[in-house]
Amino acid sequence: xxxxxxxxxxxxxxxxxxxxxxxxxxxxxxxxxxxxxxxxxxxxxxxxxxxxxxxxxxxxxxxxxxxxxxxxxxxxxxxxxxxxxxxxxxxxxxxxxxxxxxxxxxxxxxxxxxxxxxxxxxxxxxxxxxxxxxxxxxxxxxxxxxxxxxxxxxxxxxxxxxxxxxxxxxxxxxxxxxxxxxxxxxxxxxxxxxxxxxxxxxxxxxxxxxxxxxxxxxxxxxxxxxxxxxxxxxxxxxxxxxxxxxxxxxxxxxxxxxxxxxxxxxxxxxxxxxxxxxxxxxxxxxxxxxxxxxxxxxxxxxxxxx
Amino acid sequence: xxxxxxxxxxxxxxxxxxxxxxxxxxxxxxxxxxxxxxxxxxxxxxxxxxxxxxxxxxxxxxxxxxxxxxxxxxxxxxxxxxxxxxxxxxxxxxxxxxxxxxxxxxxxxxxxxxxxxxxxxxxxxxxxxxxxxxxxxxxxxxxxxxxxxxxxxxxxxxxxxxxxxxxxxxxxxxxxxxxxxxxxxxxxxxxxxxxxxxxxxxxxxxxxxxxxxxxxxxxxxxxxxxxxxxxxxxxxxxxxxxxxxxxxxxxxxxxxxxxxxxxxxxxxxxxxxxxxxxxxxxxxxxxxxxxxxxxxxxxxxxxxxx
Numbered sequence: 074x075x076x077x078x079x080x081x082x083x084x085x086x087x088x089x090x091x092x093x094x095x096x097x098x099x100x101x102x103x104x105x106x107x108x109x110x111x112x113x114x115x116x117x118x119x120x121x122x123x124x125x126x127x128x129x130x131x132x133x134x135x136x137x138x139x140x141x142x143x144x145x146x147x148x149x150x151x152x153x154x155x156x157x158x159x160x161x162x163x164x165x166x167x168x169x170x171x172x173x174x175x176x177x178x179x180x181x182x183x184x185x186x187x188x189x190x191x192x193x194x195x196x197x198x199x200x201x202x203x204x205x206x207x208x209x210x211x212x213x214x215x216x217x218x219x220x221x222x223x224x225x226x227x228x229x230x231x232x233x234x235x236x237x238x239x240x241x242x243x244x245x246x247x248x249x250x251x252x253x254x255x256x257x258x259x260x261x262x263x264x265x266x267x268x269x270x271x272x273x274x275x276x277x278x279x280x281x282x283x284x285x286x287x288x289x290x291x292x293x294x295x296x297x298x299x300x301x302x303x304x305x306x307x308x309x310x311x312x313x314x315x316x317x318x319x320x321x322x323x324x325x326x327x328x329x330x331x332x333x334x335x336x337x338x339x340x341x342x343x344x345x346x347x348x349x350x351x352x353x354x355x356x357x358x359x360x361x362x363x364x365x366x367x368x369x370x371x372x373x374x375x376x377x378x379x
Numbered sequence: 380x381x382x383x384x385x386x387x388x389x390x391x392x393x394x395x396x397x398x399x400x401x402x403x404x405x406x407x408x409x410x411x412x413x414x415x416x417x418x419x420x421x422x423x424x425x426x427x428x429x430x431x432x433x434x435x436x437x438x439x440x441x442x443x444x445x446x447x448x449x450x451x452x453x454x455x456x457x458x459x460x461x462x463x464x465x466x467x468x469x470x471x472x473x474x475x476x477x478x479x480x481x482x483x484x485x486x487x488x489x490x491x492x493x494x495x496x497x498x499x500x501x502x503x504x505x506x507x508x509x510x511x512x513x514x515x516x517x518x519x520x521x522x523x524x525x526x527x528x529x530x531x532x533x534x535x536x537x538x539x540x541x542x543x544x545x546x547x548x549x550x551x552x553x554x555x556x557x558x559x560x561x562x563x564x565x566x567x568x569x570x571x572x573x574x575x576x577x578x579x580x581x582x583x584x585x586x587x588x589x590x591x592x593x594x595x596x597x598x599x600x601x602x603x604x605x606x607x608x609x610x611x612x613x614x615x616x617x618x619x620x621x622x623x624x625x626x627x628x629x630x631x632x633x634x635x636x637x638x639x640x641x642x643x644x645x646x647x648x649x650x651x652x653x654x655x656x657x658x659x660x661x662x663x664x665x666x667x668x669x670x671x672x673x674x675x676x677x678x679x680x681x682x683x684x685x
Contacts, residue, residue: 206535223533227529229512230611233611239547241546241548255640298544299605305538306536332561335560336543342536
């Protein structure tokens with residue numbers, strides 16, 4: 074029987090409030106799925122393992138991919154590989170994610186940040202299909218970004234932390250920003266909580282014609298322009314709750330072209346910015362599907378045994 | 380005779396005032412070298428070709444690498460491949476660099492920006508040996524950067540234009556910046572000409588205890604921190620004329636740690652910033668030696684015929 078089983082992947086997207094897990098091979102082949110609340114590492118990872126290890130008729134896990142909130146240890150030579158690093162979620166600081174999954178399942182596991190996962194998903198099935206270099210940026214309760222460059226995401230000193238890039242203070246804006254590290258970085262002035270703090274009301278209650286959206290667009294444009302100048306992506310995919318405001322994207326596009334001011338003089342930006350700055354096509358599922366790509370890559374070239 | 384010739388590379392670094400050309404295989408094997416003034420494309424490229432094509436006893440060119448000022452066309456599928464794109468040096472806008480060299484020499488040619496060349500040189504023989512991802516930033520008459528990520532430099536929409544990333548206006552600084560596109564971008568406030576304009580005197584005449592160096596360090600720190608958050612390099616190499624001011628580098632390191640404020644919580648930054656932010660080891664020769672790497676790579680995997 075075993076030899077006739079179809080090989081599929083396990084995918085896990087770990088977030089601050091929930092872990093979404095699936096088994097399958099792509100958006101059109103979701104064999105099973107579950108959402109697990111983020112409580113303690115032991116409890117949550119335990120439930121993730123139970124889901125992944127479940128016997129399912131006719132299929133068998135070949136590899137697992139995990140895309141999770143960070144910071145996380147990505148250096149296979151380091152003891153912190155497979156762990157969450159020091160984070161504001163105190164109980165998760167130092168939590169081992171990969172080793173318990175690997176011990177139980179005995180298959181290769183790929184591992185990356187949620188936003189690196191998201192760009193892998195978008196580049197495979199979403200709004201950046203086949204594009205490299207490509208950039209994904211989520212603007213929600215935080216701001217984070219992932220990039221695909223020369224075939225892979227970026228694992229360096231740590232991993233990119235694009236939400237915290239510096240942005241200028243816009244003239245006449247007295248808001249000091251809410252980032253506990255930097256005050257006025259991109260996340261500090263343009264995340265959902267920043268927008269809410271600026272206006273003293275939840276983002277969902279800000280009218281679509283409030284001038285705050287123009288300010289938001291301009292701050293995002295500064296952040297995106299810096300990332301574009303650093304990474305030269307062929308497309309930028311935007312996701313996250315704040316981008317649900319339908320009038321925001323056109324404003325961001327205009328502000329982005331305005332901020333660059335003709336400096337990157339290519340038709341993609343000057344003439345076709347609507348195809349350059351685009352919304353996520355996979356929405357909340359980008360990281361989860363990206364985890365499937367991580368699984369596939371782990372199977373092709375296992376980075377290290379667990 | 381021909382079969383006994385040693386195979387070597389040609390390397391060209393093209394700058395706004397001069398083209399430096401060499402033949403050899405590395406810093407310890409410079410067989411011949413020449414410096415050619417940058418005049419018209421026809422005259423300058425003609426002289427480059429004459430130098431490269433010269434017969435030299437016992438050696439033979441296997442490939443050529445060219446690292447030059449930009450913007451340049453790097454997309455092998457585009458008609459602009461091998462050309463300088465629209466630039467403020469009007470006579471060079473649209474100039475074909477690669478095709479005349481290729482026609483005359485008939486060997487594979489690699490091609491990249493001067494700063495992408497510089498990081499390839501530093502990563503091979505200089506201050507970032509074996510490091511990937513790694514970042515090179517030159518602070519001189521302009522500011523530019525190149526990065527090595529996942530084994531290659533970044534060729535995307537165009538190529539990185541790191542000098543123009545946005546930076547905040549520092550409190551109490553009335554200087555509007557001199558960038559003709561952005562006013563107050565990194566290059567607009569922290570390049571050599573910006574520093575000179577701010578103080579009304581040439582950079583070489585600014586005393587080493589002038590408070591302007593603290594401001595300069597802080598602007599550079601903001602620029603570098605944004606690039607580090609975007610690219611997560613394992614080391615940052617700084618070059619260019621402005622960095623010749625010996626008191627600047629320690630100030631940049633302190634300001635960089637201060638600006639990040641513990642956010643990227645890794646020993647490389649928090650404890651060992653002196654090994655993280657370092658000066659170029661190849662100085663003016665980084666791009667030239669990087670062109671040797673481009674030649675070597677072109678030989679290994681020729682990107683396109685000319």
